[in-house]
Amino acid sequence: MWWHNPLVNKEFRQRMRTARAPMVIVFYLLCMAVLTFFLLYENVQGQFSLLLPARSEQVFLIVSLLQMVVAAYLTPAFAATAVSGERERRTLAVLLTTPMSPFGILAGKVLSSSALLALLLVVTLPLYSLVFLFGGAVPQETLAVFGFQLFTIVVIAALSVAWSTIALRSGWSTVLSYATVATMTLATGGAGYGLRYVATRFPVDEFLPRWGNWLLQLNPLWVEARLENAVTGPERSWLVFIGVYTILCAALLMVARWRLRPRGLALLNKVVGNDERMS
Amino acid sequence: MIRTENLCKRYGRQLVVNQLNLTVRPGTVFGIVGENGAGKTTTLSMLVTLTAPTSGRAFVNGFEVAQDPVAVRRSVGYMPDSFGVFDDIRCMEYLQFYADCYRVPRPVARQRARELLAWVGLEDKQDAYVNALSRGMQQRLELARCLMHDPAVLVLDEPSSGLDPRSRLEMRAILLKLKDAGKTVLLSSHILHELVEVADELGFMRSGELQAVASVDVLRNHTSAYRTLQVVGEAPEHVWRHALAADGRVVEFRLRPGGAQVQYGGTTGQQAELLQRLVTAGVAVQQFYEEAVDVEALFLRLTASHDTSVEAAP
Numbered sequence: 002m003w004w005h006n007p008l009v010n011k012e013f014r015q016r017m018r019t020a021r022a023p024m025v026i027v028f029y030l031l032c033m034a035v036l037t038f039f040l041l042y043e044n045v046q047g048q049f050s051l052l053l054p055a056r057s058e059q060v061f062l063i064v065s066l067l068q069m070v071v072a073a074y075l076t077p078a079f080a081a082t083a084v085s086g087e088r089e090r091r092t093l094a095v096l097l098t099t100p101m102s103p104f105g106i107l108a109g110k111v112l113s114s115s116a117l118l119a120l121l122l123v124v125t126l127p128l129y130s131l132v133f134l135f136g137g138a139v140p141q142e143t144l145a146v147f148g149f150q151l152f153t154i155v156v157i158a159a160l161s162v163a164w165s166t167i168a169l170r171s172g173w174s175t176v177l178s179y180a181t182v183a184t185m186t187l188a189t190g191g192a193g194y195g196l197r198y199v200a201t202r203f204p205v206d207e208f209l210p211r212w213g214n215w216l217l218q219l220n221p222l223w224v225e226a227r228l229e230n231a232v233t234g235p236e237r238s239w240l241v242f243i244g245v246y247t248i249l250c251a252a253l254l255m256v257a258r259w260r261l262r263p264r265g266l267a268l269l270n271k272v273v274g275n276d277e278r279m280s
Numbered sequence: 281m282i283r284t285e286n287l288c289k290r291y292g293r294q295l296v297v298n299q300l301n302l303t304v305r306p307g308t309v310f311g312i313v314g315e316n317g318a319g320k321t322t323t324l325s326m327l328v329t330l331t332a333p334t335s336g337r338a339f340v341n342g343f344e345v346a347q348d349p350v351a352v353r354r355s356v357g358y359m360p361d362s363f364g365v366f367d368d369i370r371c372m373e374y375l376q377f378y379a380d381c382y383r384v385p386r387p388v389a390r391q392r393a394r395e396l397l398a399w400v401g402l403e404d405k406q407d408a409y410v411n412a413l414s415r416g417m418q419q420r421l422e423l424a425r426c427l428m429h430d431p432a433v434l435v436l437d438e439p440s441s442g443l444d445p446r447s448r449l450e451m452r453a454i455l456l457k458l459k460d461a462g463k464t465v466l467l468s469s470h471i472l473h474e475l476v477e478v479a480d481e482l483g484f485m486r487s488g489e490l491q492a493v494a495s496v497d498v499l500r501n502h503t504s505a506y507r508t509l510q511v512v513g514e515a516p517e518h519v520w521r522h523a524l525a526a527d528g529r530v531v532e533f534r535l536r537p538g539g540a541q542v543q544y545g546g547t548t549g550q551q552a553e554l555l556q557r558l559v560t561a562g563v564a565v566q567q568f569y570e571e572a573v574d575v576e577a578l579f580l581r582l583t584a585s586h587d588t589s590v591e592a593a594p
Contacts, residue, residue: 011366011377091364092363092366095358095359095360096381098330098356099381100350100381100383101381
């Protein structure tokens with residue numbers, strides 16, 4: 002069965018046994034709850050007669066964007082040492098002598114490291130339901146945001162796992178993973194808005210807003226804000242986001258797969274060796 | 281069961297394994313011995329598909345390593361020389377995880393895990409965390425892990441390295457049990473004594489080359505044919521030389537103050553004749569005994585250059 006991945010079971014068990022997992026969940030939920038209640042209180046200013054749906058939308062936007070920031074920067078903490086850590090603990094060699102495929106190993110690592118973050122999203126769903134209560138969002142919007150956040154977590158986990166396989170050492174893989182997240186959230190946002198700003202100063206250059214929008218479509222925070230109609234930009238930006246990052250993840254995971262088990266070299270040797278023998 | 285044909289491994293300019301031709305017969309234990317850096321671990325890594333050979337071919341259980349690596353992995357249980365264990369996982373779960381990797385059905389895996397834990401003497405550690413076990417226990421657990429998918433071949437890289445004497449003895453007992461169970465085992469060590477006790481055949485590796493292959497029985501005969509005798513006694517040097525040189529079974533000897541060390545090619549019974557010869561020649565013999573067989577010395581003699589400090593008998 003293709004979904005049979007013993008690594009996922011083992012990792013779930015290991016991760017949830019440590020004190021770290023429940024502590025992270027409880028701390029995160031408390032922080033989000035305090036923030037949501039504070040924003041809602043600010044919204045109604047203690048009087049339900051002052052309820053303003055427009056401000057409730059802002060609450061939804063702030064809470065969901067904050068959730069995205071936390072998830073984006075927390076994911077590498079769980080995924081960036083997934084394979085390099087195994088290598089450093091000297092458990093990888095034995096794993097590679099089992100019939101598990103390299104993609105099976107990588108998929109297991111991606112799924113298990115994104116699972117805790119997915120759990121963080123799930124536990125905050127009751128808070129989102131509170132925002133519903135005050136007219137901040139419609140169910141479709143919430144589902145879209147939730148799905149997009151989930152996808153972003155898996156993307157960042159996949160990129161981090163790929164770096165942890167390619168970079169060999171945990172230090173380097175952590176740096177590369179955080180650099181990737183910073184590029185996704187800060188560099189694309191800064192450059193995208195920068196180009197848009199320049200375009201307002203030099204309106205003759207058409208490529209500037211186009212490139213600006215293109216870069217912004219690679220920014221998970223901007224795309225999420227676009228899903229909530231909080232910013233202006235191209236329709237279906239999320240499709241560009243999904244397309245680009247799916248291709249990037251596939252490319253990096255291919256390199257990681259080769260790094261994990263350099264079959265390409267073996268095949269090359271085999272071709273050369275067999276040719277020599279056959280001749 | 282294991283066969284290599286001109287197997288080579290090169291890292292950059294360095295040739296780590298050179299034209300290795302090795303055959304391990306089914307149901308036998310083959311020991312590879314060699315100094316650190318001789319190419320033992322690289323050879324084993326190629327056989328378990330961890331490292332791709334630069335050239336040559338290797339077959340394990342009838343499957344070629346480069347052509348059919350998955351079939352090779354299913355056939356082999358591999359224990360690396362230095363290994364780690366997962367944190368926060370119990371012994372039973374650890375074995376279950378590897379059984380899942382090999383798609384062993386759950387009920388079979390559970391039963392087998394219990395049997396193997398008992399087999400390696402860890403039956404009371406089923407629920408213990410793996411990282412809390414001692415090094416010796418982890419080594420034994422690793423052996424149990426190697427056997428979870430009931431492989432035809434076991435490849436063990438320095439299975440006793442880093443163990444205290446007691447754990448070494450326990451490990452040796454387990455290896456002997458494996459031999460009795462009819463498994464084909466290829467193991468490496470730089471400690472020859474360990475291999476002699478469990479292996480059927482030995483291969484000596486140096487600088488990436490398999491320099492000699494010998495059956496342990498032949499090796500034992502070789503060692504018994506060249507016993508080391510220690511003689512403590514008083515006599516002038518020329519008397520010693522005359523008496524020892526007169527015995528045709530003395531291969532070589534070394535004189536030292538108050539005695540001599542003799543490499544003797546005769547049987548235990550013939551040693552009495554040597555003793556009588558020494559006494560008759562005028563050596564006041566105080567002690568005459570045979571040293572334990574020094575397999576290490578034999579290994580050095582087989583592999584190293586000639587030791588010029590040893591004086592040869594005429």
